[in-house]
Amino acid sequence: KAGVTQTPRYLIKTRGQQVTLSCSPISGHRSVSWYQQTPGQGLQFLFEYFSETQRNKGNFPGRFSGRQFSNSRSEMNVSTLELGDSALYLCASSGTGRRTGELFFGEGSRLTVL
Amino acid sequence: GENVEQHPSTLSVQEGDSAVIKCTYSDSASNYFPWYKQELGKGPQLIIDIRSNVGEKKDQRIAVTLNKTAKHFSLHITETQPEDSAVYFCAATILTGGGNKLTFGTGTQLKVEL
Numbered sequence: 743k744a745g746v747t748q749t750p751r752y753l754i755k756t757r758g759q760q761v762t763l764s765c766s767p768i769s770g771h772r773s774v775s776w777y778q779q780t781p782g783q784g785l786q787f788l789f790e791y792f793s794e795t796q797r798n799k800g801n802f803p804g805r806f807s808g809r810q811f812s813n814s815r816s817e818m819n820v821s822t823l824e825l826g827d828s829a830l831y832l833c834a835s836s837g838t839g840r841r842t843g844e845l846f847f848g849e850g851s852r853l854t855v856l
Numbered sequence: 857g858e859n860v861e862q863h864p865s866t867l868s869v870q871e872g873d874s875a876v877i878k879c880t881y882s883d884s885a886s887n888y889f890p891w892y893k894q895e896l897g898k899g900p901q902l903i904i905d906i907r908s909n910v911g912e913k914k915d916q917r918i919a920v921t922l923n924k925t926a927k928h929f930s931l932h933i934t935e936t937q938p939e940d941s942a943v944y945f946c947a948a949t950i951l952t953g954g955g956n957k958l959t960f961g962t963g964t965q966l967k968v969e970l
Contacts, residue, residue, distance in 0.1 A: 746899070773955065773956060775956055775957075777960075784945070784960050784962040785947075785958075785960040785963075786960075787957050787958060787959070790955050790956055790957060792955060797955040800957070801857075832899055832900070834899075834956075836956055843888050843890065843956060844890070844902050845890075845900075845902065845956060845958065847892075847899030847901065848899050849897065849899050850899055
């Protein structure tokens with residue numbers, strides 16, 4: 743069974759630009775969550791989508807947005823990039839049933855903002 | 857909201873020794889406490905979890921204990937091996953049918969020395 747796939751793995755942007763990151767969840771998983779990982783703040787929750795609807799949201803500014811498609815693939819977008827947005831962005835999918843709660847993470851998209 | 861504190865931030869042990877990582881949480885309603893292991897260049901992976909109706913759970917060399925009264929939980933790794941070297945994250949959440957929103961600790965860098 744294929745794992746969670748995130749693209750691109752690495753990208754460099756400049757301040758003021760925008761970026762779109764993509765995530766393909768494990769087949770059959772309908773929940774996709776996004777986390778920002780930085781050395782100083784650790785893993786911070788951005789948002790979660792389930793069946794194309796945002797189900798939970800973290801404490802990030804409106805520049806951070808996301809969406810989910812009917813095939814459960816998800817994208818997140820960051821507009822007007824700031825230096826502080828440099829981070830590893832992790833996507834995680836989860837299923838239902840006995841293993842509800844377990845997140846399966848991708849390897850992340852490392853964003854550098856210059 | 858939930859706040860999770862994790863200690864120590866770094867831990868160095870000799871191969872074969874035990875390692876203990878401790879976390880405290882703030883929201884007494886939290887009922888699900890997973891532990892994730894993150895190896896270099898990879899996304900976090902669930903290694904063990906515990907729910908609030910259980911005080912202890914073991915899986916081979918790994919065990920987790922939960923003290924709901926004190927609102928703290930700990931990860932115990934026995935007979936450590938070099939492949940245990942990684943960053944470990946604790947997390948807490950209220951697990952309901954309404955989705956996943958994990959609050960993570962800031963991580964512990966475990967180094968197992970030969």
